[in-house]
Amino acid sequence: MNPWKRHWDALICVILLAIPFVFLRTSTRDPSRYDELDRVMARVIARVEWVVAPVAMGAADLWSDYLYLVHVKRDNERLSAENARLRAEAARHRAEFDENRRLRRLLQLRTEVPGEVFAAQVVIKDVSPFFRVTRLAVMAEDRTRIQPGMPVLTDEGLVGQVSRTFGDFADVLLSVDSRMAIDVMVERSGARGIVRGTGERDRYAARVEYLQRTDDVRVGDAVVTSGLGCRYP
Numbered sequence: 001m002n003p004w005k006r007h008w009d010a011l012i013c014v015i016l017l018a019i020p021f022v023f024l025r026t027s028t029r030d031p032s033r034y035d036e037l038d039r040v041m042a043r044v045i046a047r048v049e050w051v052v053a054p055v056a057m058g059a060a061d062l063w064s065d066y067l068y069l070v071h072v073k074r075d076n077e078r079l080s081a082e083n084a085r086l087r088a089e090a091a092r093h094r095a096e097f098d099e100n101r102r103l104r105r106l107l108q109l110r111t112e113v114p115g116e117v118f119a120a121q122v123v124i125k126d127v128s129p130f131f132r133v134t135r136l137a138v139m140a141e142d143r144t145r146i147q148p149g150m151p152v153l154t155d156e157g158l159v160g161q162v163s164r165t166f167g168d169f170a171d172v173l174l175s176v177d178s179r180m181a182i183d184v185m186v187e188r189s190g191a192r193g194i195v196r197g198t199g200e201r202d203r204y205a206a207r208v209e210y211l212q213r214t215d216d217v218r219v220g221d222a223v224v225t226s227g228l229g230c231r232y233p
Contacts, residue, residue, distance in 0.1 A: 102155065105155035106119075106154075106155050108155070109153065109154075113153065113233050114233065116145070118138060118139070118142040118145070118146060119138075119139065119142075120136035120137060120138045120139075120152075120170065121136060121137045122134055122135070122136060122137075123135050123136065123137045123169070131177060132160075132173070132174035132176050132177040132197060132204065133163070133171055133172065133173060133174065133177070134159075134160070134171070134172045134174060135169055135170070135171050135172070136152070136169065136171075136172055137168055137169055138165075138168055138169065138170055139168075143165065143167070143168055143170075146162060146165055146170055147162065147165070148161075148162050148163055148165065149161055149162060149231065150162045151231060151232045151233065152172045153233070157224075158175050158182070158225055158232060159172060159174060159175060160174040160175045160177070160180065161180075161231070161232075174197070174204070175195065175197065175206060176197040176198070176204045176205060176206045177197045177199075178196060178197045178198065178199030179197070180195070180196060180197055180206075181194050181195070181196055182194065182195040182196075182225060182232060183225070183226045183228045183229055183232075184208060184223050184224060184225055184226055185223070185224060185226045186215070186216075186217055186221045186222070186223060187221065187222040187223070187224050188216075188218075188221050188222070189215065189216040189217065189221070191211055191212070191215035191216060191217055192210075192211075192226060193208040193209055193210045193211045193215075194208070194209045194210050195207070195208055195223070196209055208223060
């Protein structure tokens, strides 16, 4: 190995190690005591700072922005999860509120309707496009007292009538079935007619028939069962 190359490498290492100390010496000395070397080094330091400072500040800003975005992302994920949890709780509370309100109305219905009232739950809806039938599950102790022809009600009005019973179940012919005929009247004017289901395939609908041309009937009028025939309250 060439000895000059070995000495040259050592010299370069010494120079590279000495440069920071020279800069440090100039930076820490009192400017009033600068010699020629210090003044030269001060000018070099100033130029290096003029070039390096914006780059360092830009890098620092980029790093700060990156950390900020990381924190924002974490906060967004946390807030999104919290928002989803609160929406689920709100939906559950709304469902519970609606159920409680419906049960209160059903209890009130039990006190308003004369005669015996039995509770039942819908278990099946007929998918036939021609017949409107629903199946109810009834309490075991009530099944012997539920008979075909009995009216079926909810707190919102008439549903239909029991068409047959078997075991713990009862089939209900809905009021919108074309085979149904219900005596009704317009609550506001007292005009009377018969409700029949339209038998449409794509929707549940009924029409009031046998109204007089002179009857006062308007869009939005409530139609109620008349109570005639003693079948429906």
